[in-house]
Amino acid sequence: MTARSIIDHHVKQACETNRFEHKDQVLRFAVKMTAAVTIIADILNLAAHVSLNALGLLPYALLPAAIVGLVISTVVASVLTFSVIYVIGLAIHRLTISRAMFERLSRTDMLSGLLNRRAFVDEVSKAPQDASLVLFDIDRFKFINDTYGHDVGDRAICMVSRQLAATLSDKHIVARIGGEEFAALIVELTPTERLALVERCRQMIEASNVGDDVAHLRVTVSAGIAERSSHDTFQSLFLRSDRALYLAKASGRNRVIHSDQVQELMDKSGEGLYAS
Template sequence: MAASVHAWIIRQLTLGEFSSRRAVLAKAVVMAAKIAVFAYILNILSHFVLVALNLLPYDLWPALVIATVLTPPVSFVVAVIAYSVVGLAIYDLGLSNQRFEMLSRTDMLSGLMNRRAFLEEFERVRGRTCLVLFDIDRFKAINDGLGHKAGDDVIAKVAQVLTTVAPPIAQVSRLGGEEFAVLLPGTTGAEALAVAESMREAVEATVFTGPANPFSVTVSGGIAEGLAELGFSEIFSHVDRALYLAKAAGRNRIVHTNALQDAALGATTAELLPVIANETRRLA
């Protein structure tokens, strides 16, 4: 019996019921009405039990009238107040938990989802998808030459540009440092390359405000196509190699992992550079 009552109470206090303060108050009214009816029935039954045991110290019918007049409204008011207090406390706790969860999934500098959130999103959309990995070119030189404040501003601005250019289906993340990742569910390699090129061009066209003079930055990127049977680490290793080759080929460019096929045959980086250029032109 106690377990059933406990389970019933937990069900009534389900956090999902409290989507807003208005929902809390509406639920409080409904629950208070149930409690008022229950209290009234219990009061009436108690009087009849006392009569049966010859323990009622006053007449039954006047007592029933008083119980009918007083019990429902009093119990209703008390229940509304009590349930509202508890419900609002649960609602506020839920908001705090949501804010904490959001903060735990957000990169504070860029405002993008962090690595943890990105990995969860990757697992959720696992299947036919494309992963794009960007890295800000010569970022260390920016930090060393213009200061870490300028470097932080560059990261924040690049994040804003990538988010603005990204299509609605894209999930943009800062994985750490000057490295960004873009998840493109349900896209082909050619479509992902077009999106990545748009992002690269947008960053290149952006003017950044420096301590003395305006300046510009570029990004290099790698693209890998994912399959359901491939985990994040496997796809990431491919796209990271493509990014490395984009850097080696002169930076400010995008390399698709299709350009890495010759690597399995033992080709050197120098030998792969013409392959990269040809494959990128073909996909475009």
């Protein structure tokens, strides 16, 4: 394997495995490759001197000629190799950072900073079965926009996003899936604990201010929750959560309804709010 093929192999490997995410990785790789190429160059240089001497074609004594040759090959190979590899590494580093940023932006809702709908569905597909899907919806959001303006509406979305992100730790998945709609997949707790955590989210949002200039405005959310283990497909799970959310909104808003409660509440109301 030639020095060129070795460099080509390692550069391709670095591109494929994101080994150049940090500049210190670039430096270490450049030093490692420089050492490898320099050693190969010195071996080839020495072999050439020995061969020429054996054929009687070397015009100088072997030892001094080999020493001079090794010094020259070491300096030239190390300087050129390090310069080329380090420049290439920095270029790959910038491409890696750009790619990571693009991927992050493509998965992030720009207003809230949460995952977007596409990223949420991707993450849910990899999450454990023992989890609860929660759909949140800001109550009377159209009234907020019409009365206070879209700027206040955006601030309400950001406030809800912050509270959901703060209350639901990193192990849970939180996303903004549409205008005033949010979704969360809560994991690693019992169903009762997950329901209590959703209720805590509702309370934290209700207790939060959108801003001093609208301190009298209290933003609330309604939520519907369903257990993932009870559904074979994400669509079925989503529809059950959405049904519970609908009933929470129709029952007066600012409340959490579990999908297991839907039929019982509908029977009590006698209104058939949502066809089963």
